[in-house]
Amino acid sequence: MSYIVADNLIKKYGHGESAVSAVDGISFKIKEGEFVGIMGESGAGKSTILGMLGAMNAPTFGRLIVDGIDIYQLSQEQRADFRREFLGFVFQSFHLVSYLTVIENIMLPLAVVKVRKKKKREMAEEAMNQVGLSGKAHRLPSQISGGEKERVAIARSIVNEPPVLLADEPTGNLDTKTTRGIMELFGRLNQGGMTIIMVTHSPDCAGYAQRIIKVSDGKLVGYYSKKYANA
Amino acid sequence: MTLKTISIRNLLRRKGKAGFVLAGLVVGVSTVVGILSFVEAMTSDINHKLEQYGANILIVPRTENLALSYGGLTLGGVSFEMEEIQEQELTRVSTIKNSKNIAALGPLVLGVVHVGTHKALMAGVDFKAARILKPWWHLKGTVPEENGVILGAESARILKLGIGDPITIRNKRLVVSGVLQPTGSQDDQLIFTRLVTAQKIFNKNGRISMAEVAALCKDCPIDALVKQISDVLPGAKVMAIQQVVKSRMETLAQFKKFSFGISGVILLIGSLVVLVTMMGSVRERTDEIGIFRAIGFRKRHIMGIVFMEASIVSGLAGIIGYFTGFGMAKAALRIFSGNHSGHIPFSIELAVGAVVTALIVGLISSAYPAFMASRLDPNEALRSL
Numbered sequence: 001m002s003y004i005v006a007d008n009l010i011k012k013y014g015h016g017e018s019a020v021s022a023v024d025g026i027s028f029k030i031k032e033g034e035f036v037g038i039m040g041e042s043g044a045g046k047s048t049i050l051g052m053l054g055a056m057n058a059p060t061f062g063r064l065i066v067d068g069i070d071i072y073q074l075s076q077e078q079r080a081d082f083r084r085e086f087l088g089f090v091f092q093s094f095h096l097v098s099y100l101t102v103i104e105n106i107m108l109p110l111a112v113v114k115v116r117k118k119k120k121r122e123m124a125e126e127a128m129n130q131v132g133l134s135g136k137a138h139r140l141p142s143q144i145s146g147g148e149k150e151r152v153a154i155a156r157s158i159v160n161e162p163p164v165l166l167a168d169e170p171t172g173n174l175d176t177k178t179t180r181g182i183m184e185l186f187g188r189l190n191q192g193g194m195t196i197i198m199v200t201h202s203p204d205c206a207g208y209a210q211r212i213i214k215v216s217d218g219k220l221v222g223y224y225s226k227k228y229a230n231a
Numbered sequence: 232m233t234l235k236t237i238s239i240r241n242l243l244r245r246k247g248k249a250g251f252v253l254a255g256l257v258v259g260v261s262t263v264v265g266i267l268s269f270v271e272a273m274t275s276d277i278n279h280k281l282e283q284y285g286a287n288i289l290i291v292p293r294t295e296n297l298a299l300s301y302g303g304l305t306l307g308g309v310s311f312e313m314e315e316i317q318e319q320e321l322t323r324v325s326t327i328k329n330s331k332n333i334a335a336l337g338p339l340v341l342g343v344v345h346v347g348t349h350k351a352l353m354a355g356v357d358f359k360a361a362r363i364l365k366p367w368w369h370l371k372g373t374v375p376e377e378n379g380v381i382l383g384a385e386s387a388r389i390l391k392l393g394i395g396d397p398i399t400i401r402n403k404r405l406v407v408s409g410v411l412q413p414t415g416s417q418d419d420q421l422i423f424t425r426l427v428t429a430q431k432i433f434n435k436n437g438r439i440s441m442a443e444v445a446a447l448c449k450d451c452p453i454d455a456l457v458k459q460i461s462d463v464l465p466g467a468k469v470m471a472i473q474q475v476v477k478s479r480m481e482t483l484a485q486f487k488k489f490s491f492g493i494s495g496v497i498l499l500i501g502s503l504v505v506l507v508t509m510m511g512s513v514r515e516r517t518d519e520i521g522i523f524r525a526i527g528f529r530k531r532h533i534m535g536i537v538f539m540e541a542s543i544v545s546g547l548a549g550i551i552g553y554f555t556g557f558g559m560a561k562a563a564l565r566i567f568s569g570n571h572s573g574h575i576p577f578s579i580e581l582a583v584g585a586v587v588t589a590l591i592v593g594l595i596s597s598a599y600p601a602f603m604a605s606r607l608d609p610n611e612a613l614r615s616l
Contacts, residue, residue, distance in 0.1 A: 051610050054525070056524075056525060056608075056609045056610040057610045076530075077529050077530065080524065080527050080528065080529045080530075081527065081529070082527075083525065083526065083527040084526065084527020084528075085527070087527075089525055089526065091522075091525070095518065095521075095522045095525075097237075097519055097522065098244070099240045099241060099243070099244035100236075100237070100240055104232055104236065104240070107232035108232065108522075108523075108526060109526045109527060110232055111232045111233055111234055111236070111237060111528075111532075112234065112527070112528055112529070112532050120232055124232075156526070157526075
C-alpha cells in the first residue's frame with residue numbers, strides 16, 4: 001500500500017481568466033521508506049507541490065492522503081499537529097531562528113511537546129550526532145558555516161523522528177563538497193527507514209534518490225528511476 | 232526548550248524594542264501611581280484642612296415652634312422662645328463612640344442687648360473652641376477677659392467703638408478688647424464676650440442657647456456622629472450642616488474623578504505604545520512565525536509566545552513603574568505642600584494594583600498583534616523571504 005498518495009492535485013492562484021495554475025492535475029504515489037526526488041526547471045511548481053505535501057498549502061482541487069489520512073480534510077490546527085508528528089521540513093535558505101543557539105534551533109519542534117527537559121536535550125544531541133554537528137551546540141547561526149546551517153536545519157527536521165522528511169532545495173546554497181556530505185546524510189537517513197521527498201533542480205542531487213518525479217509547467221511529465229535521473 | 236525560552240530570547244535579542252515597550256508602560260504606570268498616591272495624600276491633607284474650617288454640626292434646643300426667619304430675615308423675636316440646653320449636658324458628648332472625631336465643641340449663649348440707642352445681638356462663646364470653630368476670625372486686639380468684649384467689624388462701625396473703649400451692657404461696664412476683621416458673615420454684626428460673662432448678663436447661669444461642633448468626617452460619616460450626639464442629648468436637636476459637608480465631599484470627589492480621568496488617558500496612551508510596537512514586531516517576525524507554524528506550532532502556541540513576551544515586559548514595567556511613581560509622588564508632595572513634610576506610605580495594594588494593571592494593559596494591547604501573528608499562513612510567511 002502506498003504511504004503517500006497525491007490525487008489530481010491542482011493549485012490555482014488568482015480568479016477567473018487571470019488565474020494561474022501553479023500545479024495542474026498532478027498525481028503520484030510514494031511508498032514508505034522511499035527516497036523520491038522532484039525535479040523541474042524554475043517555476044515548474046516543485047516548491048508548490050512540496051508545500052502541498054507539507055500540509056501548508058491547500059490545493060484548489062485534489063486530495064493528499066498520507067498513511068490513510070486525507071490531509072486537507074483536517075482543520076488548520078490538526079494539520080499543524082500532523083506536521084509536528086509526521087513531517088520534518090528542510091527549507092530552502094535554512095530558515096534558522098537567528099537568536100537561538102544551534103541546539104535550541106534543533107529543539108524547536110520539541111518546544112510544544114510535553115517531554116522532560118532532559119529528554120529533549122538527549123533527542124537534540126542524538127540528532128546533532130546523526131548530522132555530524134558535535135561541539136557546535138552553543139553557537140548562534142551567525143557563527144557557523146552554510147553547510148553547518150544546513151545540518152542544523154536537517155537535525156531540526158529529524159529531532160522528533162518523523163516518518164517523512166521534505167526537503168526543498170537543501171543544497172541550493174552549498175558548495176560541491178558540502179552538497180555531497182548532505183546528500184550522503186540523506187542517504188543514511190533513508191536507509192534508516194525515513195521516507196524522503198526532495199525538491200531539486202540538480203541532477204547530481206537527484207541521483208541520490210531512488211525515483212525522480214519530473215514536473216514542467218505544473219504538470220507531471222514523467223517518472224524516472226535512479227539510473228535515468230539525468231534524462 | 233519551551234515557548235518561554237523563545238519569548239525570553241527574543242526579548243533579549245530585540246532589547247531596543249523591548250526597552251521601548253517597557254519605557255512606554257513604565258511612564259504610564261508611574262504616572263498613574265504618582266497621580267493616585269499624590270491625590271490620596273493631598274485628599275487627606277485637604278480633608279484635614281477643610282475639617283478645620285468651622286462647625287459642621289449644630290446642637291440646638293428641641294422646639295415645637297416653627298422657624299420664623301428666612302434668608303437672614305427674622306420676623307419677631309421668636310428665636311428666643313425656645314428652651315435652653317443645660318451646659319452640664321454637653322459633657323455627655325465626650326462619651327460617644329466616635330468622640331475622637333470631635334475636633335471642637337463650642338457652646339453659645341445668645342441675647343439681645345442695647346448699646347446706647349442701638350440694639351445688638353450678643354454672643355457668649357468659648358474663645359478656645361472658637362479658634363477651631365471660627366478659623367476665619369482675624370482679631371485686632373486681644374481675646375477678652377471676664378469684663379471684656381470683642382466687636383464684629385460692622386458692629387464696631389455702627390456703635391462707633393474701638394479697642395479700649397468702654398461699653399455698658401445691662402448696667403455692666405465692659406471694655407472693648409478687640410475688633411474682628413470683616414468676615415463677610417453674620418459675625419460682623421455681633422458682640423462677643425466670654426460665655427460666663429454672657430450667662431451672667433442674661434441670667435442664664437449653667438445654660439446655653441446652642442452649641443457648634445467641628446467634626447472630623449474622614450473615618451466616620453457625619454450622620455453617625457449626629458445620631459450618637461442625639462442619643463446622649465435627647466432634649467436637643469442635632470443637625471449636620473449638610474451644605475458644608477456635601478460641598479466638602481463634592482470637592483474631594485471631583486478632585487479624585489479628575490485624577491482618575493487623567494490616569495485613564497495616560498494608560499490608554501501606554502497601551503497604544505504597546506499595541507503599535509508589538510504590531511511592528513509581529514511584522515518583522517513573519518519568517519520566524521512561518522517557521523514555527525511550518526514545524527507544527529498551533530495558533531495558540533504562537534499567541535502564547537506573544538503574550539508571554541508582553542507579560543514579561545508588562546510585569547517588569549509594573550514593578551519599576553510603581554517605585555518610580557512612588558518617588559515622583561513624594562517629590563511632588565514636597566514641592567506642592569510647601570512646609571508639609573509629605574508622607575506617602577508604601578501601599579502593597581497600590582503596588583499589586585500597579586503590576587496587575589500593567590499586565591492587563593500589556594496583555595490587552597498585545598491581543599490583536601498576537602491574533603494577527605497566529606493567523607499568518609506559514610506558506611505565505613516562508614515565501615516572504
